[in-house]
Amino acid sequence: MISERDAEELFRQYRLTGDVALRNKLVEHYFYIAEILAKKFSGRGVEYDDLLQIASEALIAGVEKFDPALGNRFTTYITPTITGNIKNYFRDYSRSVRLPRRVYAVAAKVREATDKYYGEHGRKPTVKQLAQILGCGEELVIEALECRAPVSLDVTVPSQNGEDEAPLYDVISDGGNSFEDFENSESLKAEIQKLDPTEQKVVTLRFLQGKSQSEVGKILGVSQMFVSRAERKIVEKLKDALL
Amino acid sequence: MKDFEVKFCLADSAYITALRLVAGAVCSLHDADIDAAEDFKVCVTESVLILKGCGFDSAKITFSGGDGVVCTVEGEGGNPKPGENEFSLALISALVGECDIKERGGIIERVTLKI
Numbered sequence: 001m002i003s004e005r006d007a008e009e010l011f012r013q014y015r016l017t018g019d020v021a022l023r024n025k026l027v028e029h030y031f032y033i034a035e036i037l038a039k040k041f042s043g044r045g046v047e048y049d050d051l052l053q054i055a056s057e058a059l060i061a062g063v064e065k066f067d068p069a070l071g072n073r074f075t076t077y078i079t080p081t082i083t084g085n086i087k088n089y090f091r092d093y094s095r096s097v098r099l100p101r102r103v104y105a106v107a108a109k110v111r112e113a114t115d116k117y118y119g120e121h122g123r124k125p126t127v128k129q130l131a132q133i134l135g136c137g138e139e140l141v142i143e144a145l146e147c148r149a150p151v152s153l154d155v156t157v158p159s160q161n162g163e164d165e166a167p168l169y170d171v172i173s174d175g176g177n178s179f180e181d182f183e184n185s186e187s188l189k190a191e192i193q194k195l196d197p198t199e200q201k202v203v204t205l206r207f208l209q210g211k212s213q214s215e216v217g218k219i220l221g222v223s224q225m226f227v228s229r230a231e232r233k234i235v236e237k238l239k240d241a242l243l
Numbered sequence: 244m245k246d247f248e249v250k251f252c253l254a255d256s257a258y259i260t261a262l263r264l265v266a267g268a269v270c271s272l273h274d275a276d277i278d279a280a281e282d283f284k285v286c287v288t289e290s291v292l293i294l295k296g297c298g299f300d301s302a303k304i305t306f307s308g309g310d311g312v313v314c315t316v317e318g319e320g321g322n323p324k325p326g327e328n329e330f331s332l333a334l335i336s337a338l339v340g341e342c343d344i345k346e347r348g349g350i351i352e353r354v355t356l357k358i
Contacts, residue, residue, distance in 0.1 A: 040334075080338060124276040124278045126276050127280070145267060
């Protein structure tokens with residue numbers, strides 16, 4: 001444990017030398033703030049560990065930027081900084097699937113218009129100004145400010161080998177257990193047993209364990225593209241057999 | 244702007260989003276820029292969560308205009324007890340222009356915010 005005066009001295013030395021060991025000592029000393037703020041925001045749809053990571057990154061960046069010569073206490077400076085980062089994380093990830101589609105479309109325009117306005121005027125616009133710029137109602141802008149535009153599941157992303165592209169829908173894991181509901185169907189079980197062993201393994205990993213195509217590819221030692229093709233083939237086979 | 248009140252049961256966190264929309268609309272009426280509005284929304288909802296943490300059943304939020312925007316968040320009902328709110332209050336104080344806390348026996352009963 002170091003005193004506040006010692007911490008100030010460490011900040012001065014760090015500013016002069018850029019010594020990473022000093023930075024780490026300061027980060028360790030103030031880590032409790034990251035923990036408290038991460039705990040404060042936990043239980044609202046985002047895991048504590050994720051929040052702690054965001055808070056820790058903000059703390060490290062804060063220690064690196066903080067200048068004690070400006071006369072502020074580090075705790076005063078870092079608290080809103082970490083909070084801001086956590087807020088941004090929440091805005092990006094935790095509430096992005098609740099608002100109507102039209103709001104997301106406006107949200108992207110709002111963000112673009114805000115950046116443009118800030119670039120031109122050096123300050124952020126008001127809702128009224130954004131509504132005028134975008135030619136829409138203020139209510140819509142207010143709603144749009146509550147979300148960030150989500151990524152479409154149809155958007156293509158690089159596959160594991162970095163060369164091919166695959167729809168995001170195919171690459172992400174399925175956190176749900178929807179297939180378990182179907183598993184009870186005896187006819188489906190029987191058809192799955194007719195598949196060859198590799199295909200059965202793909203079904204188990206992909207649909208029962210909910211792994212992504214990339215993860216399945218890693219386990220089986222094949223590319224994500226291979227898994228994608230195998231999956232399509234399996235689904236077609238099962239469809240033919242059952243429908 | 245005439246004063247107006249919003250009151251809701253703290254058991255349902257869905258109302259927090261509705262409250263954020265209301266707070267955003269009030270800021271818009273007063274031509275606050277979107278950064279100031281975001282800070283205000285965070286403080287209003289954080290104040291409500293403080294009251295929830297203290298054990299109040301419901302929250303009454305009063306918005307009034309004039310010289311800036313003033314929001315008073317009061318707890319009602321329930322079986323309130325003192326809670327650990329030091330950091331929440333530090334956050335709120337750091338984000339809004341003025342912040343007044345009414346406390347009785349260690350229980351925070353009302354938070355008044357002004358931007």
